[in-house]
Amino acid sequence: MNVPPRVTDLATDYHWRSTTASDINEHLPTFVDLVQVLNAQHVIELGTRSGVSTVGWLHGLTATGGHLTSIDLSPRPDLDDYEGWTFIQGDDLDEAIVSALEPAEIVFVDTSHTYEQTVAELERYRHLVKPGGVIVLHDTENRIPLDAPRRPLFPVKRAIKEFAEANGLDWFNYPNKYGLGIIRMKG
Numbered sequence: 302m303n304v305p306p307r308v309t310d311l312a313t314d315y316h317w318r319s320t321t322a323s324d325i326n327e328h329l330p331t332f333v334d335l336v337q338v339l340n341a342q343h344v345i346e347l348g349t350r351s352g353v354s355t356v357g358w359l360h361g362l363t364a365t366g367g368h369l370t371s372i373d374l375s376p377r378p379d380l381d382d383y384e385g386w387t388f389i390q391g392d393d394l395d396e397a398i399v400s401a402l403e404p405a406e407i408v409f410v411d412t413s414h415t416y417e418q419t420v421a422e423l424e425r426y427r428h429l430v431k432p433g434g435v436i437v438l439h440d441t442e443n444r445i446p447l448d449a450p451r452r453p454l455f456p457v458k459r460a461i462k463e464f465a466e467a468n469g470l471d472w473f474n475y476p477n478k479y480g481l482g483i484i485r486m487k488g
């Protein structure tokens with residue numbers, strides 16, 4: 302992956318990341334649109350890696366004055382200290398972390414991509430999504446995610462389908478860039 306230029310301007314950082322090839326860059330405009338359509342005041346991001354999605358969410362939140370809370374097992378990505386961003390290093394399923402979070406209009410899941418982890422995250426975080434909000438998951442079209450067991454195939458998509466069906470929810474899938482699933486919670 303290309304290393305972004307060191308910038309302190311979020312709009313410039315967003316433009317660079319959304320136009321530079323990565324596994325998620327094509328979805329950044331969708332993140333911005335979701336924030337604006339939902340007038341999101343809080344987004345919870347599970348998994349940050351290098352911060353590409355983080356910058357997308359932050360850029361969208363500049364229009365609403367909202368806040369992003371990111372959680373990852375790995376250290377904080379090498380990003381500037383953008384206003385409206387809190388990074389928590391830890392396990393996103395740790396009850397101490399989950400119970401300290403405020404409800405959000407959007408919960409974004411992009412962690413291990415294993416079936417079991419995704420199911421657990423959907424169950425744990427569904428209660429933090431405000432009515433009418435969404436849960437967004439990356440890698441729905443990833444047949445066998447890196448470091449995930451070989452079965453089931455398409456573990457994120459399978460977890461979404463089962464979760465949506467069990468809870469009477471609708472979801473939509475963007476198949477590009479490894480896929481992006483969006484589950485609309487009941488309003």
